[in-house]
Amino acid sequence: MTPEPDIQTGEETDARHAAKMAKKKAARDEIMATKSGEKGLVIVHTGAGKGKSSSAFGMIVRCVAHGLPCAVVQFIKGAWDTGERRLLTGHFGDLCQFHAMGEGFTWETQDRARDIAAARAGWDKAKELIRDPALRMVVLDEINIALRYDYLDIAEVVEFLTTQKPPMTHVVLTGRNAKDELIEIADLVTEMTLVKHPFRSGIKAQAGVEF
Secondary structure, X not given: OOOOOOOOOHHHHHHHHHHHHHHXXXXXXXXXXXXXXXXXXXXXXXXXXXXXXXXXXXXXHHHHHOOOOEEEXXXXXXXXXXXXXXXXXXXXXXXXXXXXXXXXXXXXXXXHHHHHHHHHHHHHXXXXXXXXXXXXXXXXXXXXXXXXXXXXXXXXXXXXXXXXXXXXXXXXXXXXXXXXXXXXXXXXXEEOOOOOOHHHHOOOOOOOOOO
16 A cells, blocks of 8 residues: 655644754754864965955955954066955055065066066065064965965975964965965865866956956
8 A cells, every 4th residue: 555645734844944953053053162262374275266366355355344454465466457456455455455566477477587586575575464463364365376386485485374473363375286285284275176267268357257
């Protein structure tokens, strides 16, 4: 004999859902009760997908919204007239320092010595900013590119972040191909995965999306 289907009323479905969510909330609250510490994080955004710098600038906007002093050092895209640079320097310069140190991608300058000099200048400024305990967050935009091409010494960067960063300062490092040594010491690492990109269909970088 075929059993009759289990047909529930809307009220029964809602009640089961409420009970399930209450159980989830109790478990979540129990986990959250054990998380009370705070610390300055080393955060890495890497991967071939879009969104690495965008995510970092989203975090900078959060800092600004909370009235927390912060700073940005751009290692590669310094020559670009980007929307985030316009916004932060034009409206929030009192809270966010913005230092555009790069001159473009290496294939644009075609001068390795010049690229290394720009990267070193950017790193020197980054160290100065990170050492300042008044700053809550420092974004090092596209520093992973400078590290990938060995314009900067990864050992020096890792040593500085692990021994000289103030305890409550967040440092966000963006760019493809993050070095293993950097990933090892980071507190939070996110890899953006490329699934589909309009560039492959002949669409150029556009204001409001890429810059």
